[in-house]
Amino acid sequence: MNMKKSLIGMYLISFCSFVSAQIGINMSSPEGIIHIDGQKNTSATSPSTYYDDVMVTSSGNIGIGTKAPKTRLDLRSNERLNAIGIGETSQTASAAKAGALRYNSGTQDLSYSNGTTWVTLAHKVPNDFVDAENSSMQNFSSGVQTAITNWTEKTDVNGSFNSSTGVFTASKTGIYIVSFTFSLSSGTIANDARFESLIQTNSASSATNKVFKCVGSYPGNNTISNRVAGNCSGIFNLNQGDNITVSLTQSLGSSKTLDSDATLTSVSIFGL
Template structure:
């Protein structure tokens, strides 16, 4: 009797090993086949998007019933992103081939068994193009930042149009060009103006300024339109900021021209 029971258990065990297991389905198409929403239709690829299968060769597929590699996430409806988390493990503890996401630098790295190696990647460069039709007023002899811009382009959302502050999204070389035009008015004798492009204006160590000067020497009896421009190239670290300012000493308060195309700002990261 004991011998017969042992034989029966062995036969049952062999049947279990060769059996296909289906969850939420009666006709599994792999060693293990899970139908998440119980909606799989045979020969209809689009119905496999919520399925998970393990094949007899040991491949696992999510969203596909025919995984071609050890782990295959290529589902027909393309919702097939893969999530990789961070870890505090050392590279040697995680072993060679492990991957992790670095929240601080927002990139991926892999373990070579000794150290974490950052994968090469390209961050979209900053590009800002803005105009100003705000008729902002500038007191004679006082430097003031140009504010209340109208953005035409801001690739990375790095420019605050209200305050006029640009913040670099990555470390690199930045080209800045600032053009302005004041409304027509009288100009004092022997007067001048300065346009300024300034980085990190509140820092005593990293603050840098490009200044461009325009002058009106001698006697100025006529009403004139004052305009100018300034350009600069900056090496910025991620998080550094840029502002543009005007310091006019033309004798009286002046306002920007209301034609926005005459006052413009462009910032381009290389």
């Protein structure tokens, strides 16, 4: 009988120890129900060392980077790398339930579910704005459409313009206004000569591909040697990731080069 009582007592002691146990990973003295020390560097006398810890308290709060979470999920740490990543979802708002958050890559904003619909949070993403000039003296063969490359950026708010290739990539879906001017070095002009300046969009969906052409001509017999210049503007409805390029086609009688004066060849792109 005494043996049975001893066994029962040992069982109760073991059970009580189990239910009050704390779990420590990478550490021998956990300070919560679950305490993970990511880099095995935590020191109880140095609060700054908790930046890589994950803590679950007895009240059910979870702390990442802090040993004393004040909310159900607390990401605040001394390291200050406290961003939270929110991804996209194909769930409906009702399936995700009220209070859920999602990110929209197309419009670059966050939405929350009110239980019925996704509601866009107020935000302000900087509009694309590019202003560039060109003094590369690029050569244009007669009768060949050639994209203008090797630009010098003056402004590029969102880093959406590749100055080497001359390709602009829309950072978000919207309306874009494009203005393009050029000037070719002085030279002879052939009879019945003409040129085209073009602004062209390229996208995965051919429905948004467009070309704006602006034409200049020198009809009849030409005996002049002069600088050829022109400009072209257009308004485009672009999806995120769509491209814009500007190019020239000239039939002026011989190869031509851009003028060395950078201010005479420029492109500006502004997203509304």
